[in-house]
Amino acid sequence: xxxxxxxxxxxxxxxxxxxxxxxxxxxxxxxxxxxxxxxxxxxxxxxxxxxxxxxxxxxxxxxxxxxxxxxxxxxxxxxxxxxxxxxxxxxxxxxxxxxxxxxxxxxxxxxxxxxxxxxxxxxxxxxxxxxxxxxxxxxxxxxxxxxxxxxxxxxxxxxxxxxxxxxxxxxxxxxxxxxxxxxxxxxxxxxxxxxxxxxxxxxxxxxxxxxxxxxxxxxxxxxxxxxxxxxxxxxxxxxxxxxxxxxxxxxxxxxxxxxxxxxxxxxxxxxxxxxxxxxxxxxxxxxxxxxxxxxxxxxxxxxxxxxxxxxxxxxxxxxxxxxxxxxxxxxxxxxxxxxxxxxxx
Amino acid sequence: xxxxxxxxxxxxxxxxxxxxxxxxxxxxxxxxxxxxxxxxxxxxxxxxxxxxxxxxxxxxxxxxxxxxxxxxxxxxxxxxxxxxxxxxxxxxxxxxxxxxxxxxxxxxxxxxxxxxxxxxxxxxxxxxxxxxxxxxxxxxxxxxxxxxxxxxxxxxxxxxxxxxxxxxxxxxxxxxxxxxxxxxxxxxxxxxxxxxxxxxxxxxxxxxxxxxxxxxxxxxxxxxxxxxxxxxxxxxxxxxxxxxxxxxxxxxxxxxxxxxxxxxxxxxxxxxxxxxxxxxxxxxxxxxxxxxxxxxxxxxxxxxxxxxxxxxxxxxxxxxxxxxxxxxxxxx
Numbered sequence: 001x002x003x004x005x006x007x008x009x010x011x012x013x014x015x016x017x018x019x020x021x022x023x024x025x026x027x028x029x030x031x032x033x034x035x036x037x038x039x040x041x042x043x044x045x046x047x048x049x050x051x052x053x054x055x056x057x058x059x060x061x062x063x064x065x066x067x068x069x070x071x072x073x074x075x076x077x078x079x080x081x082x083x084x085x086x087x088x089x090x091x092x093x094x095x096x097x098x099x100x101x102x103x104x105x106x107x108x109x110x111x112x113x114x115x116x117x118x119x120x121x122x123x124x125x126x127x128x129x130x131x132x133x134x135x136x137x138x139x140x141x142x143x144x145x146x147x148x149x150x151x152x153x154x155x156x157x158x159x160x161x162x163x164x165x166x167x168x169x170x171x172x173x174x175x176x177x178x179x180x181x182x183x184x185x186x187x188x189x190x191x192x193x194x195x196x197x198x199x200x201x202x203x204x205x206x207x208x209x210x211x212x213x214x215x216x217x218x219x220x221x222x223x224x225x226x227x228x229x230x231x232x233x234x235x236x237x238x239x240x241x242x243x244x245x246x247x248x249x250x251x252x253x254x255x256x257x258x259x260x261x262x263x264x265x266x267x268x269x270x271x272x273x274x275x276x277x278x279x280x281x282x283x284x285x286x287x288x289x290x291x292x293x294x295x296x297x298x299x300x301x302x303x304x305x306x307x308x309x310x311x312x313x314x315x316x317x318x319x320x321x322x323x324x325x326x327x328x329x330x331x332x333x334x335x336x337x338x339x340x341x342x343x344x345x
Numbered sequence: 346x347x348x349x350x351x352x353x354x355x356x357x358x359x360x361x362x363x364x365x366x367x368x369x370x371x372x373x374x375x376x377x378x379x380x381x382x383x384x385x386x387x388x389x390x391x392x393x394x395x396x397x398x399x400x401x402x403x404x405x406x407x408x409x410x411x412x413x414x415x416x417x418x419x420x421x422x423x424x425x426x427x428x429x430x431x432x433x434x435x436x437x438x439x440x441x442x443x444x445x446x447x448x449x450x451x452x453x454x455x456x457x458x459x460x461x462x463x464x465x466x467x468x469x470x471x472x473x474x475x476x477x478x479x480x481x482x483x484x485x486x487x488x489x490x491x492x493x494x495x496x497x498x499x500x501x502x503x504x505x506x507x508x509x510x511x512x513x514x515x516x517x518x519x520x521x522x523x524x525x526x527x528x529x530x531x532x533x534x535x536x537x538x539x540x541x542x543x544x545x546x547x548x549x550x551x552x553x554x555x556x557x558x559x560x561x562x563x564x565x566x567x568x569x570x571x572x573x574x575x576x577x578x579x580x581x582x583x584x585x586x587x588x589x590x591x592x593x594x595x596x597x598x599x600x601x602x603x604x605x606x607x608x609x610x611x612x613x614x615x616x617x618x619x620x621x622x623x624x625x626x627x628x629x630x631x632x633x634x635x636x637x638x639x640x641x642x643x644x645x646x647x648x649x650x651x652x653x654x655x656x657x658x659x660x661x662x663x664x665x666x667x668x669x670x671x672x673x674x675x676x677x
Contacts, residue, residue: 023439041439065439082408082436103409105436124411144413145429163415163428185418186428204428204467205418226468 010308010340011295011330016053017309017338020046024331026069027318030076031113035091036329037077038318038337039069045077045089050327050339061087061095068109073117073132080106086121088134098134099123108146112155118171120158122146127160129171140169140176148190148201161190161201166211168199181211183218191231191240193253200240202228208242208251210258219259221251225273230319232279232286239264239300241277241286246270248277248288248298266298267305276319278328287328289316295330297342308340360475363447364551365460367501368482369491370453373511377482377543377550378450384547388445391437393430395452406444408433412452414459417466423609423633424466425459431467438473446551447474454497457481457504458612461632478553481505481535482543485524486515492527502528503580503612503657504632505535507553514541531580532657534615580612582657585667589674590621591652596673600629600636603669608634610661616654619644621675629654 011017023041029050030037038046043062049055062081070078075091078098082105086098099106101123108122117132124145129137140160148161151171159168163186167178187201187209198219200210206227210219221242228244233253240251240258247268251258267274267288276289284300293313297306314334321328326343330336368374382392391406410429417424430449437447451460457479464476481501484491491498502508508528513521525537536553538545596618604611614631629638644650654670 022441025439040441042441065436065441067436067439082440103407105408105433107432107436145411145432147428147432163413184416186415186426188428203418204415204426204431 008307009310010297010306010342011310011338014342015308015338015340016048017330017336018056020331020335020337022335023065023333024318024335024337025066027320027329027331027337028069028071028077029320029322029327029329030071030091031074031323033322033324033326035076036322036327036339037069037089038329038331039066039079040335041065043081043083045069045079046337047093048339050322050329050341053339057093059089059093059095061089067105067107068121070109070111070119071113073111073113073119074115078109078111078119078121080109080121082106084123086119086123086128086130088119096134098130099128099136108149110149110151110158112151112171114155116155118151118155118158120149120151122149122160125162127158127169129158137171138176140167140178142167147186147188150190150192152192152196153194157192157196159190159192159199161187163187166190166199166201181216183209183211185209188227189229189231191233193240194233194235194237197237198253200231202231202242202244206244221258221263224249230276230278232277234279234284234286234300235282239279239284239286241279241288243274243277243288246273248274248286250286250300264300264303266300266303267296270294272311276316278319278321281321281323281325283325287319287321289319289330289332291315293332293334293336295319295328297328309338360473361444361447362477362552363449363464363474364477364553365457365479366448366450366482367455367457367479367504368453368509369484369488369495369498369501371487372453372482372484373509373540373543374450374453374482377480377509377511378448380543381448381547381550386547389442391444391447393433393447393449395450406437408437412455421608421634423458424635425462426466427459427463430460430463431470434467434470434474446477448551454495456497456500458500458632461504461613462635465632465635465637477551478506479504480507480509480550482509482511483524483528485510485512485521485539488524489527492531499531499580500612502531502535503582505532507550508532508535508537509543509545509550510537510539511543512541513539531582533582534584534655534657580657580659581661582655583661583663583666584653584655585670586651586653587671587674588649588651590623590650591618591627591673592675593620593627595675599669599673600631603666604631604634604636607658607660611656611658613657614655616652617641618652618654619650 026039047057064082068080084101088096119130127140144163146160165182186204189202206224207222224244230243247265250264273291292311294311295309313336314332318331330338413429616629618627625640628641
């Protein structure tokens, strides 16, 4: 029977993979979705056209490891590294330096797209903001090192996680004083609800903390066996997908949730820790990566699972959708990289 | 078109040893660090510092950090952790080049507990690194004055696995003996090296395996024990030995309650235990209330199976600790 030979994993029939021989720190598509970049622990960005994934381009960008990656507001990519620099790799493949900060690492970058777009890079306690042309706008100071950065859906506000809570800044404000969301402890990552209804942080103590907006009411989401490194809201903000358990854990942000509601668990049961999650930019479909290298897609409505990559490539460390959700990029700590075409055929 | 990664060819180099370098301002920490980095030893170290500018060696693996201590929300009052180290260890693991060790220099006034506790508490850090030794550099001329006016100087000595007693050329032989006697009074389990200008072979500082408890406890000197109850704020160290096998349940109940009650006073606790019906040695250690334990290989053929425990801390009630440890012996 011919059906019996059908591949079980989508990467084998609809994808392309490559061994990049260095820790894949992050993966990202540029604004057009036509260039995919893998940010590596060897300081390079590896670029590939997701529609023609046979030819790869290698750009040395940082002296050390790349620690953060985001699509540039206009074209190309913005990256931060342990060489203390924020750089812009243009579509012309020329590298331009946006800022240099000595021996301090640049561990976080975030961007908001468009001509009036904004670039944010965190260097220790300070977030540096630049416009799309690379001109410095301002510096936002925090009480301790910034561990996560996120723009809201309109690019009006930028949120930073740090010790004892998070700070919410208006990008265009004349006088800079943040809305400080307080909760004692070390907050190690942040996500903003796409409709602006909540700020959620991951915490050192294997739990999430949230603040409902605008009232600031606290939300606590706990029970994780490991640290949550990935937080991803669905397009309309109905669900928050998280890593840190042996399944993808999805918190409902509707019907009075997430407080008092049990989260949905998807693709669990193997006892392997989920290390990364990424919600599809349009559909209620979420991608999850696990510590053994397994990558799956889960349909939230039906809980159906589509296997994407088989285990055996090391912990999944990067998982990103193209802007329209046609392609999924995957990277692991062992340097495995893949792109899978999931568009309708 | 899949180019596979053969995970079997990826060698796991094992946990990376971490050396913590403490010492009061001016004791000679930076001199020692410069020596370590400039000596031709063919090894590559990542160095975490926070007093940028003093380091005279060009090393692309020098990381400048602010010491950021926070309290864990786990109901443990003395459980403080260095969040910056958690991030830095995570970041270093992303680099392609491998290094042979991580050296963390603390500020002169730093309490070593948060650094040590970081290596017990954070799962990611624990998986990738192991605390090799806490090395404390001491200024022979000024240490007695420092001990008189600061808790931090005393804590740094109490936490040490290795003490580099530096600037010995600035004091007389009698003064030096007096200083060393005082250091032993605080922590008699540390190895002391006398130096001028922090000159000593780096093999005496790095890769000590000092947290391999067996070694620490093996080299414990004989001493006369008096059962006087220390009732002051000075740090002292005591140790006990029992020859009957230990009942793990009794030990866990006792040590758990002891650390919960006296954790703030107990700077370091270390033990090698012979559990009942168990052929492997059990190593136990704690920093304040944060404890950790694991089996570390079998008892040697013909080796006397004794269980030993060491406490370094303040207000140590020797008779009470002795009775407590003795009560953990299994009924024979």
